[in-house]
Amino acid sequence: MAGVASPTAAFPSLETALKHHFGYDQFRLGQRPVIEAVLKNQDALVIMPTGGGKSLCYQLPALLKLGVMVVVSPLIALMQDQVDSLTDNGVPATYLNSSLDFNAIRQREADLLAGKIKLLYVSPERLIKDRGINPAFLGLLNQLIQTVGVSGFAIDEAHCVSEWGHDFRPEYRQLSVLRETFPQIPVMALTATATERVRVDIAQQLRLRDPLIQVSSFNRPNLFYEVRPKGRDPYGELLRQVKRHQGSGIIYCLSRKRVGELAEKLTADGQSVLPYHAGLSDETRRENQTRFIRDDVRLMVATVAFGMGINKPDVRFVIHYDIPRNIEGYYQESGRAGRDGEPAHCTLYLAYGDVATADYLIGQKPDETEQRIARQQLRQMIDYAETSVCRRRVQLSYFGESLEGLCHQCDNCLNPPPxxxxxxxxxxxxxxxxxxxxxxxxxxxxxxxxxxxxxxxxxxxxxxxxxxxxxxxxxxxxxxxxxxxxxxxxxxxxxxxxxxxxxxxxxxxxxxxxxxxxxxxVPKDFAPGPAEAAAIEDTPEVAQLLTVLKALRKRLADQQSVPPYVVFPESALRQMAQTRPQTIAAFGQVSGVGSRKLEQYGEVFTDAIRQFCADYGLESDPGAGRRRSRPARERRQAVGDTHRHTLELHRQGLSLDEIADQRGLKPTTIASHLEHLLRQGESVNVDRLVDIDRQQAVIAVLTEMENASLTEIRDRLGPAYSYEDIRLVRARWQTEQPKV
Known part of the structure; x- marks a missing residue:
């Protein structure tokens, strides 16, 4: 039977349990009331945006209640990914699906009945058969209820229940049999997107009883949205944009043919990329998805078949090379960027020839009602692409949510029409x-x-x-x-x-x-918006340490055959790079470091951080994260021994490369030392390091693009100009500007 254990039995508070199991100090908005309701065996309907923390709403209660939480998940890859992450956090979880052989299934069922598992992930196809509960699985459920208990049913991606949702699946509609068969067990439904009509349909179809309805804001403030016209050379523009972006990215296309063509072109142009569409074999799709998730490749070019199975939190950009079919789908697909809360970029390319292609595909639907609804949704998508008002306001309005003022995170807000x-x-x-x-x-x-x-x-x-x-x-x-x-x-x-x-x-x-x-x-003539979402530039030390920590994370993840973000999310690595914790106690204060992570990774990461600090003469710096958001001219750090050593060699007349050779460091590191010294008011002879003509070219771009990133400046100047040259010229130029 369903049961509940008070969190105070093992933990003084829910926050204590949260830190112990998942490493977070506080709940995100909306999580706590849902968890409290689930602990009281109340049904719940949870609408939280991608990256908003839906999974925790059933994962933490599963650990605090008696019995097993059964989670219905639509894709094998998605449930395997969830189980990997939970297992790495020390949470006993497993899945049952068609990827397992007979012996593996029997072993997992034995573990369940022995009380060793708290979360069981299953697909709706395994749960449902002939419009009822699969007899084989029904037998397992009855055994669990009679032994360890079943604490609840969690229906993930619940918009699949509704025929008004953007990804309706008929087998999901039959999940109402859970309430019919087990009326005493609470049910919760979770999804990232649902209009009012879809929410009502979900509650009715799953027969939820007086559910707590938690609708969090659909606003994703870390995402920058823009629409660009497809010009005469759309591929060239796409390639330039891909090169400008850092980190992993997804490029969505309408057709398999377009996916294949783009993947081939990008590969030929030196990009690390793989394709994904329904025309590839199951094995190829699985392999390509795994390689992308594990950071073996940087880019995935895909149709919308590359959808719900993506649980990669550190995707830094999503590009829609063709117009999506509806706003809800676009919100979901673009929302695969920045799930970790860090800045990310979403671009939609608009060409009216693509609209005609989308309309043709709609015409292939056999049902006229479906065609009619799909064409209305496509028109709403075109309205979004053509609008001159805040794009975030249009998205939120679609879901029945208002936005006051401007978002300042879309092309229309940053380049507003009159x-x-x-x-x-x-x-x-x-x-x-x-x-x-x-x-x-x-x-x-x-x-x-x-x-x-x-x-x-x-x-x-x-x-x-x-x-x-x-x-x-x-x-x-x-x-x-x-x-x-x-x-x-x-x-x-x-x-x-x-x-x-x-x-x-x-x-x-x-x-x-x-x-x-x-x-x-009233729209003006089109003017290209800002190149990327505004992100605060890391100090050189933070950027270098972050690179070291990412390499360590990748090595540990490969050893365990899991995606890198299972070890730690990028946000946790960034906090480590900013605060440089060199003791186990300090490392335990990093957000995302729970008891299991501390035990498993504390030593290896603090060793790496101590070694980095020793190499560069740095101290642990708890204030670095707070200073990161302040203007560069307000940041004042003491000049350490490592910087002094570089300065002495510079004053002896050595070049960047000569200093790097003598110190056993990279020229990039030496340039960052000299930049730091310049900003602290030390005398650095830039004229000796960078040719005067090259300085003038850099300054000309700086004058035009004062707040541009190093990458944007180099893109304008061309590959003949090194980052080291630009960094030094920019540092001197900025320090010489009059203070306002």
Whole structure:
């Protein structure tokens, strides 16, 4: 039977249990109330964005309650990845799926019945057979209930339950048999995306009883969104962007053919890349996905078949080379970037030829209702791509969430078009919706406003409405711009059943009564947005130590045949690089270091950090993380012995390479020492290190792109200019600028 153990029995508080098992000091927003509800055996519906911490909502209760938590997960790769991560944290978890042979299954079932396992992952196909519970699995469940107990059922990726979701799976719809067969066992449903309609459908289909409904914000503030037009050389632009980005990336395409072509071109241009689509064999897909997750390759070019199985938290960029089919799918796919909370970049390339391809693919659907709904969703996606308002506002509005002000993390916010007062036009538009009795879509309303004499207008006698022809002074595109803006600002509603009919809401009537005004962002000619999301540059020491720690993490992960992020997420490595913990006690304070991680990795990582600090004459620096967000000119660090040694050799007239050879260090490290010395006011002869003509070229770019990163500056100058040259010239140039 389902049971609960008070967290105080083993831990003074839920936070203590969280730190012990998972290494985190506090819960993320929304996690605690869900965990408390699950501990009380209450049903729950959890909507949290990708990277928001959904899994913890059932994993921690599973460790605190009596019995086994059964987790339904849609993909073998996803459940294997979850089990790997849990096992590395010392959490007893396992899975049962078709990848296991008979003996392995029997051993795992024996471990379950012996009470050695707290979380069991299964696929819906293994759970359900012929619209009921698979008899073989039903037998195991009954044995578990009679022995160790079953603490609950967790339905992951629960949007698959709803036919209104973006990834509906019929077998998920049959999971209601769990409630019918085991009415006493609590059920929780979890997903990253669900509109109000999908949430209601999930609760009804799974027969949740008075569930706690936790809907966290869909806002992912660490993601930067931009839309770029596909120009004459789209591949060249894509290649340049890929080279500019650091870290792992995913490039999504609509067709298998496009995936293959891009993967081949990128490989030929020296990029570390693999393809992924449904046309490849299961074995090839698994191998390619594993190599990407384990950082053996940097890029994955894929169709949307490369979806829910991706649990890689350190993807730094996602590029949609073709337009996605709907906003919900785009939110999910772009959301595979930055799951670790670190800055990440999401780019969508727009070409109207791709829209035609997407429409053709929709036309292949056998069901006309599905086609109709899919075409409406595609039009919403085009509206998103064409909009001149905050892109995050459009996304959040789709999920019924509002955003006040600008996000400052999208191309439209950082390069905003001028805003104009269109209140009178909005009143005309909304009045026309009312006169047409809220029974028509945007195209018809615009036809009436512009005085069209189409046969449909005449047959409906809409040419006799008072609003007929009152909008002749505006073009069709201007009225569409207004209509989209009203929808994005939630000043008018639109039905979502495939027949996009405009409906007035309370805010619409406020506009009509002159109680609120309407402002519309009018697009300028396209100007390329900022190259990448603004990320705070690491100090040279942090960047170098982070490289060392990543290499160590990769080696340890390869030894265990797990992805690197299973050892530690990148955010934990970055905190180590910033604070440089050199004792086990200090290492245990790093976020993400729980009891098991401390025991397993504490010594090897602190050894590596101590060695690095000894090589570079550095101390442990608990304040480094706090100073990281301050402007460079406000950071003042003492000049250590290692920097003094470099300065002495420089003043003896040695070049960068000569100093590096004599000290047994890399020229990049010596350049970072000299940069640091320059910023501390020490005298460094840059003229002797960098040719005057080259300095002038660098300064010209700096004057034009003052806040650009080293990578952006070098991209502008070309490969003939070294990072060392740019770093030194930039440091002197910045220190010579007048303080404001």
């Amino acid at each position: 805003v104009e007062d269109w209140t009178i036009e909005a009143q005309k538009f909304l009045s026309c919706v009312a006169r047409c009795q809220e029974r028509f879509g945007m195209a018809h309303i615009i036809d009436v406003l512009r005085g069209s004499k189409k046969q449909k207008i005449l047959d409906l006698r809409h040419d006799q409405l008072s609003t007929h022809g009152i909008g002749k002074d505006r073009s069709v595109e201007e009225w569409r711009l207004l209509g989209r803006s009203l929808l994005h600002q939630r000043l008018v509603d639109e039905t979502t059943d495939g027949y996009p009919v405009l409906k007035l809401n309370a805010a619409s009537w406020q506009v009509l009564r002159k109680q609120i005004s309407v402002e519309v962002a």
